[in-house]
Every structure is written in structure tokens, then in C-alpha cells.
Amino acid sequence: MIESWVLIPVAAILAGVVSDWLKVRSKQKLLGVSTSELEREVAALQKEREAVLDRLQNLEAIVVSQTWDAIHDKALPPPARELRVASTVRREVAATDAEAANRQRAEQLARRLQG
Numbered sequence: 146m147i148e149s150w151v152l153i154p155v156a157a158i159l160a161g162v163v164s165d166w167l168k169v170r171s172k173q174k175l176l177g178v179s180t181s182e183l184e185r186e187v188a189a190l191q192k193e194r195e196a197v198l199d200r201l202q203n204l205e206a207i208v209v210s211q212t213w214d215a216i217h218d219k220a221l222p223p224p225a226r227e228l229r230v231a232s233t234v235r236r237e238v239a240a241t242d243a244e245a246a247n248r249q250r251a252e253q254l255a256r257r258l259q260g
Contacts (some may be wrong), residue, residue: 197245
């Protein structure tokens with residue numbers, strides 16, 4: 146049989162390996178928790194980024210619109226400026242209505258093709 150003096154170092158080595166394995170295992174669990182927290186935070190930031198991009202697109206649309214130019218055109222006298230604003234608003238509203246109608250028509254065609 147194996148002598149007892151050989152078993153003592155083998156047991157110590159095995160105990161060290163098990164101890165290290167338990168430490169690694171606990172660190173993995175902690176990293177798993179922090180990873181899921183980071184994933185939730187990234188998802189929240191992505192949603193916030195999308196909302197900010199939507200707002201930015203809306204602001205860009207306002208700034209580049211003809212109505213904005215008409216309102217801030219100081220070269221025109223007030224009555225002429227009001228007429229220009231009214232006419233550009235009508236054109237932009239009509240363009241928006243046309244876009245909505247086109248979008249609705251495309252949705253109807255897509256439904257018809259799917260069904």
C-alpha cells in the first residue's frame with residue numbers, strides 16, 4: 146500500500162486545487178451578475194439614444210422647413226411675411242398629407258401581398 150506520508154501532500158494539493166476552483170467559480174458568478182446589469186444598462190441607453198435621435202430628426206425637420214425660413218425672414222414687411230408663412234404652411238401640410246397617404250397605400254399593398 147501507499148505509505149501515509151505520500152497521501153498528505155496529495156491531499157494538500159487537491160485541497161488547494163478545490164479552493165482555487167471555488168474562488169474562480171464565485172468570481173464567475175459575480176461577473177455573470179455584473180454582465181447582466183451591463184446588458185440592461187446598454188439596452189436602456191439604446192432606447193434613450195433612439196428617442197434622442199427621433200427628437201433630433203424632428204428638430205432638423207423644423208429648422209430646414211420653409212416655414213422656419215419664412216418666419217425668420219426679416220427682409221419682408223410683416224404683412225408679406227405673414228402671407229409667405231401661410232402659403233408655406235399650406236404647402237408643407239399638403240406634402241405631409243401626401244406622405245401619409247403614400248405610406249398608407251404602401252401598407253395596404255403589403256397586406257394584400259401577404260394575405
